[in-house]
Amino acid sequence: EAQVTxxxxxxxxxxxxxxxxxxxxxxxxxxxxxxxxxPGLGLRQIYYSMNVEVTDKGDVPEGYKVSRKEKRNxxxxxxxxxxxxxxxxxxxxxxxxLAEMNTGELFFGEGSRLTVL
Amino acid sequence: xxxxxxxxxxLSVQEGDSAVIKCTYSDSASNYFPWYKQxxxxxxxxxxxxxxxxxxxKDQRIAVTLNKTAKHFSLHITETQPEDxxxxxxxxxxxxxxxxxxxxxxxxxxxxxx
Numbered sequence: 547e548a549q550v551t552x553x554x555x556x557x558x559x560x561x562x563x564x565x566x567x568x569x570x571x572x573x574x575x576x577x578x579x580x581x582x583x584x585p586g587l588g589l590r591q592i593y594y595s596m597n598v599e600v601t602d603k604g605d606v607p608e609g610y611k612v613s614r615k616e617k618r619n620x621x622x623x624x625x626x627x628x629x630x631x632x633x634x635x636x637x638x639x640x641x642x643x644l645a646e647m648n649t650g651e652l653f654f655g656e657g658s659r660l661t662v663l
Numbered sequence: 664x665x666x667x668x669x670x671x672x673x674l675s676v677q678e679g680d681s682a683v684i685k686c687t688y689s690d691s692a693s694n695y696f697p698w699y700k701q702x703x704x705x706x707x708x709x710x711x712x713x714x715x716x717x718x719x720x721k722d723q724r725i726a727v728t729l730n731k732t733a734k735h736f737s738l739h740i741t742e743t744q745p746e747d748x749x750x751x752x753x754x755x756x757x758x759x760x761x762x763x764x765x766x767x768x769x770x771x772x773x774x775x776x777x
Contacts (some may be wrong), residue, residue: 577762588669588752588769589707596762604764605664636706640762650695650760654706 548573552637552655559627560663567622567658569637575653577640578620579604580612582633583657589636595620627662634659665690667755669768677776682743684771686753687735693755695763696729696736701750701770710751711738714759740773748775 550571559565571578579594581604591604595614609631611623620639624631638652666689676682688696697712713720713727713736720727724743729736740747750772756765 579765581767586672586769589754589767591765591767594764602764605766638761640760642760642762650697650712650756650762651709652697652699652707652761652765654708656706 548653550637550639550653550655552635552658554658555656556659558661558663561628562626565624565627565660567624567635567637567660569620569622569655570618571620571639571653572618573639573641573653574617575639575641576617577642578614579638579652580610580620580622581636581638582606582631583636584633592622592635624660627660629662632660632662665693665755665757665764665766667753667766667768669753669771671771672769673772673774675774675776676743678743678745680743682738682740682747682773684738684751684753684773685735686737686755686768687733688755688766689734690755690757691731691734692757695756695759695761696727697754697756697761698727698738699752699754699767701752703749707752709761743775745775745777748773 580592581589593612595601635658637655694715699707701707726739753768
């Protein structure tokens with residue numbers, strides 16, 4: 547089954563304790579990205595990756611790191627989480643080949659709800 | 664940078680009536696405009712998209728229109744049904760798909776009254 551898998555789905559942590567949210571896709575997609583969703587602010591892109599070893603900042607990259615060592619994985623790292631990073635996080639993937647087929651769909655994971663105390 | 668504004672933030676319509684959600688964007692280089700639907704507690708899913716070389720696209724009860732000159736695009740849902748209740752997000756991308764830097768609107772919560 548084609549899917550984007552995020553872990554953990556729920557996490558409560560404390561300020562300053564490093565954490566990693568993993569994201570894995572099994573669709574051989576070149577493109578992967580991270581978003582945070584906050585009430586009234588919609589989805590805001592944190593980082594995106596066009597392919598292995600290629601990452602770029604989105605709209606709200608401060609306080610986050612990413613890496614893309616393998617095509618299927620795109621972990622989101624919070625080196626020193628703060629309460630303002632409490633949010634619902636979504637990972638998504640897509641393929642340039644979809645654009646050639648005249649679609650541009652982002653496939654989202656189920657989301658990871660993070661609370662930083 | 665690109666900015667996408669979406670209105671209204673909440674919308675309530677009678678079942679069977681039409682619903683319209685509007686978005687404006689700032690970057691004239693934007694080429695791709697998708698719409699995502701997010702049901703309560705679920706992940707966003709693409710419902711329709713349009714590229715800058717097309718002015719209108721329709722898929723059953725859903726249609727999207729694009730006015731590149733005015734830099735705005737709209738989602739139209741006709742004959743609304745209870746399952747249309749959800750949050751809808753518009754977005755704009757400079758690329759020809761979502762596989763790019765993409766900016767989302769703040770969302771519209773659509774409620775369908777029985």
